[in-house]
Amino acid sequence: MKEEKKKYWKSIVLFSLFFICFIIRGCSPSKDIHQIERDKDQEFDKGSGIYFSSISEKKTMDLAKLCKVWGVVKYYHPEVISGDVNWDYELFRVMPYILEEDSDVNLILYEWVHSLDSKTLFGDIDQQYQFPEDYIQLSPSTDWCKDEKYLGKDLSLELSSLLDSNISERENAYVSFKDDSPYPFMENENSYPSMKFDDTGYRLLSLFRYWNIIEYYYPYKAVIGEDWDQVLLEFIPKFIHGSDYESYLLTIAELTTRIHDSHAYLMGKNGNVISNYFGMYRIPVNFVEIDNQIVISKIIYKCGLEIGDIVLKVGDKDIDEILENRRKYISQSREDTGSLLFLDLFRTHEKNTDVTVIRKGKTIDVNVKGSQKDINVGVDTKSQEIEDGKIYYINAGLLKKGEIDKIMKKWWNTKGLIVDLRNYPSSPLTYELVKYLIPYEKEFVRMSFPNRAKPGEFYYLDPFVSGKPKETNNEILDDEVYKGKLVILINEHTISQGEFATMSLRNTENSIVLGRPSAGADGDVRLFTLPGNIRSTISGFGVYYPDKKPTQRIGVQPDIYMVPTIEGVREGRDEFIERAIEIIKESF
Structure with a gap:
């Protein structure tokens, strides 16, 4: 059965290998008519309510930690994967607490993640998605989840347990897969076309989304020649400092250059x-x-x-x-x-x-x-x-x-x-x-x-x-x-x-x-x-x-x-x- 799956996947690859998305200027993600739970959350549709233009080095590091925790939960937690939680809006709910001057960031993040419904039982990984060591091209960069000095014991244990969730059904996840195709699809991400470009919360959401896509779904992360964690620390102030569309677009453009990929194109709000x-x-x-x-x-x-x-x-x-x-x-x-x-x-x-x-x-x-x-x-x-x-x-x-x-x-x-x-x-x-x-x-x-x-x-x-x-x-x-x-x-x-x-x-x-x-x-x-x-x-x-x-x-x-x-x-x-x-x- 496993060999048949491989043959099927290879035929899928051959069929669509050379499809270049950037050519189709009118391309936009298709949306399922069925409304899932996260789409019912409309609290921040008109704005995140988070506005600031400068940040200390300490708070930059705290936001970087938030980004990393938000990302691992986004892709590993069963409640987020199922589509029951609007994880973008959850970011806006927790960020003000992280930004408080004397906040206990690890405790805030632990209580935030722990509050999610984890009733879904974690299971052993499907044999279809277990691969011999010599078949692994890239391993997850998630060792930091086990660093109690960095996260504190409670948050570290909470995140470490998520790494064994082994969820292969991802129809409603932010990154989904169609049938047995090996291709990842990111069409479940909300584009927020009415975003106000001085909204610091949404600007940071953009950075966090991009950073984690590269962290978890970019095959060439090991050869970009950059310390991806340091890139995050560098760009948090850059995304915060701007307040208009041009500064926002150019900051994203600059970020795309840091993965050193000639396939990395950027199209603005009007498709240009x-x-x-x-x-x-x-x-x-x-x-x-x-x-x-x-x-x-x-x-x-x-x-x-x-x-x-x-x-x-x-x-x-x-x-x-x-x-x-x-x-x-x-x-x-x-x-x-x-x-x-x-x-x-x-x-x-x-x-x-x-x-x-x-x-x-x-x-x-x-x-x-x-x-x-x-x-x-x-x-x-x-x-x-x-x-x-x-x-x-x-x-x-x-x-x-x-x-x-x-x-x-x-x-x-x-x-x-x-x-x-x-x-x-x-x-x-x-x-x-x-x-x-x-x-x-x-x-x-x-x-x-x-x-x-x-x-x-x-x-x-x-x-x-x-x-x-x-x-x-x-x-x-x-x-x-x-x-x-x-x-x-x-x-x-x-x-x-x-x-x-x-x-x-x-x-x-x-x-x-x-x-x-x-x-x-x-x-x-x-x-x-x-x-x-x-x-x-x-x-x-x-x-x-x-x-x-x-x-x-x-x-x-x-x-x-x-x-x-x-x-x-x-x-x-x-x-x-x-x-x-x-x-x-x-x-x-």
Whole structure:
């Protein structure tokens, strides 16, 4: 039965692996018509009643403790999981007592948690959710619950007992699961669209909600490179200090950067991404970073800049200052990547802006015209034959459904294939192309998912495979696989599905991965809301190599590292494709 469950889950994963929530601007959590008990609690619908603008170091630490206790109870206590308690509003009820100058915080928290109805019997964990030690990718960070010095004996015992609740049925929980799907859903969170942005209680609720989602439902918590407890202490004063929408949104944006995940997008109350803060206009160009210089690589609309221009300033700000500002609010798995960074580096508030560039060795100022049209940062070279039909180039971002089969039948006898994954794939190559390249099914990736019965724990599924299926009706595949050289092109724009496809394709025996490291953000995107109808996303499950080596924040590493040259950019050459052709011709 357990093996059947695993197979079912894997089919679910394959079906929805590459669904990207941030694309669907109109996405909003669906609500069950049935009203559960917590929805009947309306005491704080018009505001938390908690307002203050400064806080002492002692009270910051007390609020951090409140956040952690609130979080573990939120995800482990049976009464909260059942939907009988509005745990957001319970936060507002207890917070004023915590904020009192000489309050006994541990006693207040103990009495608060102890007052909840714990009649629901805790049980042994369902065998389905018990995993061998070598299947555990991430364990809960809940040892602090057993620290009597930190919590006091009574509160420590109360919280420690919760850790054995082992509840797998979570339909009404703040994080739920559908049927046997391993995916977590956060649609039961209230978005509070009428929030007043000077309401300190609601601002702190936003921080507490985000912090605990990362604490318990983020697969990459161990590699964010931050002390997550210290991040909480740092951001409590930041969330308290602001009093308007802009300060609130930007503080959340800054918080998202601390998980270092290029899947972490932020959308404001009107559905607009954080990008609009940087300006409504974009300079319609693409750029590439070469030797720590921003070099214009493509002119999308005529604007005054030229290919090969090295950008020094936009308006009165140095390009390094602009980069630092963008990175403060745009999350990146790696500092040299991040799709929003590429889209928003050249955002401006004015349609016409002076840009200082180095052009042909001279420093000049150019009055540049911005645009409100969408900008595509991808490679637009069409799939085509090269070298008199000896090589075929595939642009993964321009593929149409069913085109892979047609390409492989027509170009079966070529000496080499170039697969360009510098674009986001428009068609899944992971399995469709690889069945022509690898003569048998071969492991290429492992994934990890949250244990629904034990928040904070993530477990590995068995490895996924790609390659020639054991049984096939495809006449080309009956006796052989493609024999030519395979060169896979990647760079900092290769993200998510592109990284997943690269991991599969590079299993081909006669393959080379060429370019720069990929973005280091893989795993299906999970969407959740924060108070004020703010929406954010994170990578929702872990993606690893079969030997469990990580990809997050590291990226897929090329076999041959390559950086374009400024000369090549100025001449309009695609040096990646040129080098790929050379590699294939060397194998003739």
